[in-house]
Amino acid sequence: MSATEVQTPVSPVLPVSPSPLGKTVTGCEVKTALASARSAGIELSLDGEDLALTAPTPPPPAVLELIARHKAEIVLWLRPGADGWSLEDWHVYFDKCGFGACVVEWLNRNPVCSPSDHCLWCGGQDELNNLLLPFGAHPDGRAWLHGGCWPDWSKERKAEAIAALGLMGLVGAASVLDQAVPVDDRGSRVPERIRQRDRAGERGCA
Numbered sequence: 218m219s220a221t222e223v224q225t226p227v228s229p230v231l232p233v234s235p236s237p238l239g240k241t242v243t244g245c246e247v248k249t250a251l252a253s254a255r256s257a258g259i260e261l262s263l264d265g266e267d268l269a270l271t272a273p274t275p276p277p278p279a280v281l282e283l284i285a286r287h288k289a290e291i292v293l294w295l296r297p298g299a300d301g302w303s304l305e306d307w308h309v310y311f312d313k314c315g316f317g318a319c320v321v322e323w324l325n326r327n328p329v330c331s332p333s334d335h336c337l338w339c340g341g342q343d344e345l346n347n348l349l350l351p352f353g354a355h356p357d358g359r360a361w362l363h364g365g366c367w368p369d370w371s372k373e374r375k376a377e378a379i380a381a382l383g384l385m386g387l388v389g390a391a392s393v394l395d396q397a398v399p400v401d402d403r404g405s406r407v408p409e410r411i412r413q414r415d416r417a418g419e420r421g422c423a
C-alpha cells in the first residue's frame with residue numbers, strides 16, 4: 218500500500234477485552250488470521266487495548282469475521298512486551314533465525330546488571346586469587362561474577378531464556394543449554410522492520 222492511496226478506515230477500532238492466548242487458540246491460528254488480513258490489504262495496529270484496522274478498499278467480510286473472532290489474541294500477538302518485542306516479533310525472528318538465536322536475543326534484551334562489589338552468583342567479594350569480572354555487553358551496566366561462578370550463572374540464565382521463550386510458544390533443542398552463547402550476536406540477523414523500531418526506543422537495564 219503506497220502512501221498516496223486513500224486509506225479507508227474499516228471498523229476503525231474493534232473493542233476487545235484482554236485475555237491470554239488460550240489452549241484452543243494457537244499462534245498458528247493467529248498467524249493465519251493475520252496473513253489473511255494482510256493479503257487482503259488490511260493494516261493492523263494497536264490503539265491502546267484495541268485493534269485498529271485500515272485498508273484501501275473494503276475487505277472481504279470473511280476476513281473481517283476472522284479478525285473479529287481472534288481480535289483479543291491478535292492484540293496480545295502485536296503488543297510489545299517488557300523487552301520491547303511482541304509475540305509476533307519473536308515468532309518472525311524464530312522463523313528466520315532459529316531457536317538458538319532467540320535465546321541469544323532474549324539474553325541481550327533482558328540484561329542483568331549487578332553491583333561490582335560482590336559476585337552475583339555466590340555473593341563473595343573480589344579476592345586476589347578470585348577476581349570479580351564484568352560480564353555482558355549492555356552499555357548501562359554489567360553483571361559482576363567470579364570467573365569460576367560464571368558458567369553456572371550463565372547456564373541458569375539460558376534456562377531462564379528457554380523458559381521465557383517456551384511461554385511464547387517457541388521451543389528448541391535443550392542442547393542450546395550446553396552451547397556457548399555469544400554475549401552479543403544480533404547484527405544484521407534481526408529483521409529490518411524490528412531493527413527500525415528498536416532504534417526508536419532503545420532500552421537499558423531494569
Ligand SMILES: [Zn+2]
Nearest residue numbers: 336339363366
Ligand atoms: Zn562467585
